[in-house]
Amino acid sequence: MKRYEFLKHTADVAVRLFGRSLKDLFESAAWAMFAVLLEKTKNRPGAALTEKEISVCGEAPEDLLKAWMDELLFCYSVEHLVLVRIKSIELGDREMKAFVLFDAFDREHYTVKDEIKAVTYHELEIKKVRNRWQAHVIFDV
Amino acid sequence: MSQIWDGPLEKIDDYRWRIPRTYKAGMRVDGIIYADEKLLKDIRHDKAAEQVANVSFLPGIVKASFGMPDIHWGYGFAIGGVAAMDIEKGGVVSPGGVGYDINCGVRLVRTDLFEKDVRPHLKELVAGLFHAVPSGVGSEGDIRVTAREEKEILVKGAGWAVAKGYGTEDDLEATEERGAMAGADPEKVSDRAYARGKQQSGTLGSGNHFLEVQAIDQLYDRDAADALGLVEGQVMVMIHSGSRGLGYQVCDDSLKTMNTCLEKYHIHVPDRQLACAPVESPEGKDYLAAMRAAANYAWNNRQCLMHLARQVFEKVFVSSWQKLGMRLVYDVAHNIAKIETHRVKGEERTLCVHRKGATRAFGPGHPAVPERYKRIGQPVIIPGDMGRNSYLLVGTQAAMDETFGSTCHGAGRLRSRHEAKRVVDFHALMKELEAKGIVVMASGHGTVVEEAPSAYKDVNDVVGVVHNAGIARRVCRMRPLGVVKG
Numbered sequence: 001m002k003r004y005e006f007l008k009h010t011a012d013v014a015v016r017l018f019g020r021s022l023k024d025l026f027e028s029a030a031w032a033m034f035a036v037l038l039e040k041t042k043n044r045p046g047a048a049l050t051e052k053e054i055s056v057c058g059e060a061p062e063d064l065l066k067a068w069m070d071e072l073l074f075c076y077s078v079e080h081l082v083l084v085r086i087k088s089i090e091l092g093d094r095e096m097k098a099f100v101l102f103d104a105f106d107r108e109h110y111t112v113k114d115e116i117k118a119v120t121y122h123e124l125e126i127k128k129v130r131n132r133w134q135a136h137v138i139f140d141v
Numbered sequence: 142m143s144q145i146w147d148g149p150l151e152k153i154d155d156y157r158w159r160i161p162r163t164y165k166a167g168m169r170v171d172g173i174i175y176a177d178e179k180l181l182k183d184i185r186h187d188k189a190a191e192q193v194a195n196v197s198f199l200p201g202i203v204k205a206s207f208g209m210p211d212i213h214w215g216y217g218f219a220i221g222g223v224a225a226m227d228i229e230k231g232g233v234v235s236p237g238g239v240g241y242d243i244n245c246g247v248r249l250v251r252t253d254l255f256e257k258d259v260r261p262h263l264k265e266l267v268a269g270l271f272h273a274v275p276s277g278v279g280s281e282g283d284i285r286v287t288a289r290e291e292k293e294i295l296v297k298g299a300g301w302a303v304a305k306g307y308g309t310e311d312d313l314e315a316t317e318e319r320g321a322m323a324g325a326d327p328e329k330v331s332d333r334a335y336a337r338g339k340q341q342s343g344t345l346g347s348g349n350h351f352l353e354v355q356a357i358d359q360l361y362d363r364d365a366a367d368a369l370g371l372v373e374g375q376v377m378v379m380i381h382s383g384s385r386g387l388g389y390q391v392c393d394d395s396l397k398t399m400n401t402c403l404e405k406y407h408i409h410v411p412d413r414q415l416a417c418a419p420v421e422s423p424e425g426k427d428y429l430a431a432m433r434a435a436a437n438y439a440w441n442n443r444q445c446l447m448h449l450a451r452q453v454f455e456k457v458f459v460s461s462w463q464k465l466g467m468r469l470v471y472d473v474a475h476n477i478a479k480i481e482t483h484r485v486k487g488e489e490r491t492l493c494v495h496r497k498g499a500t501r502a503f504g505p506g507h508p509a510v511p512e513r514y515k516r517i518g519q520p521v522i523i524p525g526d527m528g529r530n531s532y533l534l535v536g537t538q539a540a541m542d543e544t545f546g547s548t549c550h551g552a553g554r555l556r557s558r559h560e561a562k563r564v565v566d567f568h569a570l571m572k573e574l575e576a577k578g579i580v581v582m583a584s585g586h587g588t589v590v591e592e593a594p595s596a597y598k599d600v601n602d603v604v605g606v607v608h609n610a611g612i613a614r615r616v617c618r619m620r621p622l623g624v625v626k627g
Contacts, residue, residue, distance in 0.1 A: 008557055009214065009557050010214040010554050010555070010556075010557050011213055011215060011220055011554050011558075012216065012557075013559065074337070077337055112585060113585075113587055114347075114558070114587065114591075115348060117242060118241045118389050121216070121217075121396060121400065121416070122215075122412060123216075123412075140240075140389075
């Protein structure tokens with residue numbers, strides 16, 4: 001099953017996310033975001049990875065999704081960390097916690113694509129279509 | 142988006158179209174879009190007009206929710222939107238009405254050089270600018286700033302750079318707000334915002350930000366051009382940048398806060414991205430204090446970028462920038478909210494004017510217009526795409542009367558970045574620009590393709606509308622010679 005698809009939007013990047021479960025949808029969001037940010041150009045076997053615990057809270061699933069992506073964007077833009085693997089996600093009604101493995105960004109192994117300024121609230125929506133989860137997110141780039 | 146927006150657009154005249162407030166329950170005023178028939182077709186191709194209607198839901202809005210001819214689909218507010226809220230009547234401020242890139246704006250520098258002087262050195266000049274000006278995603282600059290200085294920048298704006306020797310008092314005089322808005326409070330800026338803006342002073346950024354060497358190719362108003370000291374063939378430098386990571390985070394932080402207080406203030410918005418709070422509320426005041434800090438960061442940033450550009454010219458032309466006549470013509474903000482006084486229904490009112498992808502265009506005689514431009518009106522700088530033109534205009538009394546002294550800000554996007562990437566070939570585009578004598582240097586292929594001329598509306602059409610509608614007056618047109626992209 002594909003995790004995400006890019007949609008048409010005049011100025012920004014709109015993406016539709018898919019997941020077998022809500023947790024899975026959150027994982028798709030992380031991969032979609034890093035697909036906008038950069039591209040891996042060279043493998044780096046045996047590189048030391050950084051593990052981080054990320055926890056966020058929010059009133060609704062949409063808030064949690066945005067807060068989770070905000071954290072990942074912060075890790076990338078300030079700490080220059082690139083998503084490698086999501087070890088686990090625990091999802092509650094109003095909080096989520098994840099353990100994530102990151103690689104250190106460098107220009108030899110990664111090509112920078114777009115700068116995401118922010119994850120917007122515009123048309124942000126999570127819904128269940130048949131037995132799958134979907135979300136619609138717009139990044140300001 | 143493939144559907145056509147089929148809401149009502151009533152023709153007022155050849156350049157003005159109305160979305161009546163009866164279109165949707167909740168609209169407090171009409172929407173008014175400035176466009177001609179040709180641009181209107183493009184406007185109908187996305188949701189921008191719907192967003193103009195949505196903005197009219199905001200409490201305290203007066204007159205109309207305005208869309209400029211370069212309007213396109215944003216989030217919450219359309220890009221190219223102007224809306225003013227009456228503060229005494231519970232008027233709100235909305236971070237989405239400013240956008241993430243707070244005080245994204247543009248400055249224009251004149252030179253005494255002519256195209257024939259620059260042409261033989263163009264490659265060297267563009268390469269020099271490209272290396273001196275850090276650009277690209279998350280770029281960090283050589284202008285090192287300590288944590289204490291960072292806070293100073295947020296208060297002093299471009300004045301910080303000038304005090305450091307990166308410019309002169311004369312530059313400040315030619316900058317909107319003299320390069321620093323009063324009422325900025327660095328304590329209202331989050332640690333996260335500081336972290337995201339760190340080491341980005343004096344960097345261009347990516348996306349649509351650029352530094353261009355241009356030549357004036359047409360004069361429209363000789364009197365105004367004389368007052369500005371401009372003639373045909375003259376070489377100019379244009380810098381387009383904003384508040385970088387710091388501004389993005391200020392906007393994001395405030396949206397989060399305002400989304401949680403909508404209920405408290407009994408505000409209903411049709412889109413969460415339109416979250417807002419009364420200007421006089423603690424949340425509104427905090428946002429404005431942080432927004433002004435971010436705006437000052439951006440003015441300082443453009444001052445630093447101009448300083449770097451002047452140094453490169455000095456090296457290439459072996460002369461001082463003063464001798465090269467590199468005086469700042471003006472610097473304007475394109476994304477900002479300001480407390481201003483305007484006449485509404487014959488009465489002076491204090492308004493919070495949101496300009497999101499719109500330029501202040503104050504007419505002749507306005508106290509905020511620098512002394513040297515009092516007679517002609519405030520200079521308005523409109524960048525186009527890298528293959529076509531850019532413009533210098535001046536503000537008018539008609540803009541004061543109609544649009545709270547506001548006009549368009551650029552060409553306006555036509556095609557999504559994604560689509561541009563799909564249809565535009567990098568090498569073919571570079572060849573096309575080269576054939577036009579334009580030298581381009583960029584930190585990545587992606588941004589060049591995304592910013593291809595075909596991704597934009599023709600700026601000539603956009604400027605034609607604001608000129609003909611009278612909400613700004615054309616002075617001259619520039620054509621790019623050299624382009625540095627993030």
